[in-house]
Amino acid sequence: MQPNINAGVIVMQNRNKTKMKIQDPEARIKNFREVALGYSFEDAKEEAQRCLNCKNPQCISGCPVNVDIRGFIQEIKKGNFENALKIIKNTNGLPAICGRVCPQEKQCEERCVLGKIGEPVAIGRLERFLGDNFSIRTEPPSKKREEKIAIIGGGPSGITAAIDLRKEGFDVTIFEAFPKLGGVLLYGIPQFRLPKEIVETETNELKNLGIKIETNHIIGRSLPFEKIVEEYDAIYIGIGAGAPRFMGIPGTNLKNVFSSSEILTRVNLMKAYEFPEYGTPVFCKEKAAVIGAGNVTMDVARTLKRLGAEEVTIIYRRTENEVPARKEEFDHAREEGVNFLWLTQPIEYLPDETKTLKAIKCIKMELGEPDSSGRRKPIPIEGSEFILDFQMVVEAIGQKSNSVLKAFEGLQLNKWGYIDVNEETLQTNIENVFAGGDIVTGSATVILAMGAGKKAAESILAFLNEKKEVKTL
Amino acid sequence: MNEIIEINCIANLTYEIIFCNGEICENSKPGQFLILQKDEFSERVPLTIVNCEDGKVRVIIKVVGRSSLEISEMKVGDSFKNVVGPLGNHSEIRKYGNIVCIGGGVGAAPLLPVTRELKKTGNKIISILGAADANSLILDDEFEKISEKLYITTNDGSKGKKGFVTDILKELLKEKKVDIIWAIGPMIMMREVTKLSVENAVPCWVSLNPIMVDGTGMCGACRVHIKNEIKFACVDGPEFSGADVNWDELISRLSQYRDQEKSATEYKCRCDSNAK
Ligand SMILES: Cc1cc2nc3c(=O)[nH]c(=O)nc-3n(C[C@H](O)[C@H](O)[C@H](O)COP(=O)(O)OP(=O)(O)OC[C@H]3O[C@@H](n4cnc5c(N)ncnc54)[C@H](O)[C@@H]3O)c2cc1C
Ligand SMILES: Cc1cc2nc3c(=O)[nH]c(=O)nc-3n(C[C@H](O)[C@H](O)[C@H](O)COP(=O)(O)OP(=O)(O)OC[C@H]3O[C@@H](n4cnc5c(N)ncnc54)[C@H](O)[C@@H]3O)c2cc1C
Ligand code: SF4
Ligand code: SF4
Ligand code: FES
Numbered sequence: 149m150q151p152n153i154n155a156g157v158i159v160m161q162n163r164n165k166t167k168m169k170i171q172d173p174e175a176r177i178k179n180f181r182e183v184a185l186g187y188s189f190e191d192a193k194e195e196a197q198r199c200l201n202c203k204n205p206q207c208i209s210g211c212p213v214n215v216d217i218r219g220f221i222q223e224i225k226k227g228n229f230e231n232a233l234k235i236i237k238n239t240n241g242l243p244a245i246c247g248r249v250c251p252q253e254k255q256c257e258e259r260c261v262l263g264k265i266g267e268p269v270a271i272g273r274l275e276r277f278l279g280d281n282f283s284i285r286t287e288p289p290s291k292k293r294e295e296k297i298a299i300i301g302g303g304p305s306g307i308t309a310a311i312d313l314r315k316e317g318f319d320v321t322i323f324e325a326f327p328k329l330g331g332v333l334l335y336g337i338p339q340f341r342l343p344k345e346i347v348e349t350e351t352n353e354l355k356n357l358g359i360k361i362e363t364n365h366i367i368g369r370s371l372p373f374e375k376i377v378e379e380y381d382a383i384y385i386g387i388g389a390g391a392p393r394f395m396g397i398p399g400t401n402l403k404n405v406f407s408s409s410e411i412l413t414r415v416n417l418m419k420a421y422e423f424p425e426y427g428t429p430v431f432c433k434e435k436a437a438v439i440g441a442g443n444v445t446m447d448v449a450r451t452l453k454r455l456g457a458e459e460v461t462i463i464y465r466r467t468e469n470e471v472p473a474r475k476e477e478f479d480h481a482r483e484e485g486v487n488f489l490w491l492t493q494p495i496e497y498l499p500d501e502t503k504t505l506k507a508i509k510c511i512k513m514e515l516g517e518p519d520s521s522g523r524r525k526p527i528p529i530e531g532s533e534f535i536l537d538f539q540m541v542v543e544a545i546g547q548k549s550n551s552v553l554k555a556f557e558g559l560q561l562n563k564w565g566y567i568d569v570n571e572e573t574l575q576t577n578i579e580n581v582f583a584g585g586d587i588v589t590g591s592a593t594v595i596l597a598m599g600a601g602k603k604a605a606e607s608i609l610a611f612l613n614e615k616k617e618v619k620t621l
Numbered sequence: 622m623n624e625i626i627e628i629n630c631i632a633n634l635t636y637e638i639i640f641c642n643g644e645i646c647e648n649s650k651p652g653q654f655l656i657l658q659k660d661e662f663s664e665r666v667p668l669t670i671v672n673c674e675d676g677k678v679r680v681i682i683k684v685v686g687r688s689s690l691e692i693s694e695m696k697v698g699d700s701f702k703n704v705v706g707p708l709g710n711h712s713e714i715r716k717y718g719n720i721v722c723i724g725g726g727v728g729a730a731p732l733l734p735v736t737r738e739l740k741k742t743g744n745k746i747i748s749i750l751g752a753a754d755a756n757s758l759i760l761d762d763e764f765e766k767i768s769e770k771l772y773i774t775t776n777d778g779s780k781g782k783k784g785f786v787t788d789i790l791k792e793l794l795k796e797k798k799v800d801i802i803w804a805i806g807p808m809i810m811m812r813e814v815t816k817l818s819v820e821n822a823v824p825c826w827v828s829l830n831p832i833m834v835d836g837t838g839m840c841g842a843c844r845v846h847i848k849n850e851i852k853f854a855c856v857d858g859p860e861f862s863g864a865d866v867n868w869d870e871l872i873s874r875l876s877q878y879r880d881q882e883k884s885a886t887e888y889k890c891r892c893d894s895n896a897k
Contacts, residue, residue: 390837391853410842418664
């Protein structure tokens, strides 16, 4: 306990976050239900009490969309939950989602002053609590503007841009390739971490706002990009970086070698974990390896556990200290009995006589000098090759831009195949086309993608206002 | 939208479905496909667009497993829950000269729109259709109309010549100047046709049908080595030059989900065997 001076009264401050109930690891690896169960009203109030109501709240600057964290927590203290949610929704349209998937320990919570003496305020958990238990019905805006705006891609970035622009009164249409909105929230992040019903509830509000939604539309294929550019006054592209990357080592196209995206799409989008009730199958073997150490890697490893794999091993070329995944996911994976093989890099997939994976040839690594990103670069140790038996392997080493983008005629891409934009305005080389989220930055986070959607909405508003002025002159 | 207005059994285990979708019609070109999903619970099934006219899309589907069976059991008036398309790149249609178009089994369906367009562009078409038996042969009447000459082969000799499409192709390549070959059918057939094309230095287009999930370039299930580079058939294809394809690898990958998918042979065709 730590004394805390609040309005002249000394109270004892708990150093640790209020605990959140979670499903027991033994039980949860046998189901796809959510692992973390959320705060009760009492938990939320207790946790809110820990906040010091700082004069100069550092937490807010750690949030990419600057949620008024201090403000909403004070409302929770008073029991004004709906007001608290309203405050969040001013800047963040998807609180139940962000509360669950933001890497808080590197964002808002990293800056919270309480972190200096113990654990920071559980900002994410409080946000989730509000998103889960309260709702404010959104109404179509009272303003009306004539201009038509197309949003290409219904992931977090496109959704955020759509909400903000609709609130300005524009006629907004989202074009989405899949039958439902959500992007990676839907087909990437698994059910046990982010139940799809929550994504659906948060995205359903778009319809109340009067946003038009055209699913099953792949721009550049089912509808030409040029047509959209012609028909709409402004366009925001938020199509994500959804194409899987492969290491390209020998044996990549053997049977039982998969991309993380294939496994996760089958399981999340097509509900293969309920096969055969749902028609799409998924493949899972007793001894499985997953390559990488990001969120995606943890998601795949934990998914395979739940599908019945006996042994799941994550193979990573750096060490435990460099793991890029959210801390909570890494901890949960460990609790669920996922094995880790550090400082190891696969160099070849070895087949049996039926062209099926039988074993992985690996090489040991050591960490050298820090590279430009500040992380120590892994270097192979010569002569340290060894072979491990595995029946399946999933590569989760990152995504890249989809080659459908080539059909976006006239749009300037950079050398990595991402869309080139003006960093200040997110405007592309085509005057009325803006872009953001993973398709500009490469794989990042939900909240950064949402931040980009916000920024683009502001730029589009400014762009259209300027056009309107010119017209009326 | 996506309402079925006609569904007919046109050959053994093979159904022709016509449904409404104006947008696909407006935007599709020969060689492209679509993905349809019967309902919430169903798999996404890729099918080639055979015809598109007046907002009506025609597809032809062969029953090989659970999903195709489910679709074949739909009725006029039913609607598909989700349809997305056109997908993939369209065929490279231009004036080549003498073209041999080869369709194996249900491969005749995806081949038809390409052949039709090649004919319109002023090419001379010789077609070869292969099937297991007379009851499995499809679209021969439609190919007849657009070909200078149509050859038919069946494995059991119940119609046309007994044997394989490659038997005819071998002869043709000896007798005639062939400028390009288009081959769509089972992977093994496409591999064999490719071999002949390479031996005779004639270019050959094939259309690949690996296992697909999303069909939009986001899962990597449909990957294939083209000239030793990984490509995704759904967005970089489905048509490739046969000589560039790593066939053995592709054929092996097709059986990835075989244990999970029930074998198709136990399904009985709904239409009476005299359908043809
Ligand atoms: C498995 C996994 C786990 C992750 N875990 C986390 C996490 O815990 N926390 C976190 O912050 N981030 C996480 N991320 C990253 C995060 O999900 C992404 O950074 C974020 O979703 C990017 O948002 P976006 O809107 O730019 O793109 P996406 O979410 O990729 O959405 C793009 C949308 O556009 C659609 N689309 C694509 N092409 C077209 C087209 N041509 N026409 C129409 N529509 C199109 C797609 O179908 C998709 O719905 C994870 C990512 C993955 C893959
Ligand atoms: C671009 C493309 C165009 C196609 N066009 C046609 C067409 O015009 N007419 C037609 O009858 N068929 C076509 N197919 C094949 C058709 O999609 C599959 O036969 C169908 O998906 C099998 O589903 P099923 O559940 O009935 O069979 P399953 O029980 O799933 O499997 C039966 C066999 O089909 C293979 N298979 C399974 N799923 C797929 C899949 N998604 N894609 C490809 N193969 C699969 C399996 O490896 C298995 O050997 C096309 C496929 C592709 C990729
Ligand atoms: S949106 Fe994310 S970063 Fe911002 S306050 Fe909420 S949890 Fe923290
Ligand atoms: S920094 Fe921490 S204690 Fe201060 S206002 Fe923010 S959440 Fe509360
Ligand atoms: S089907 Fe998923 S990438 Fe082609």
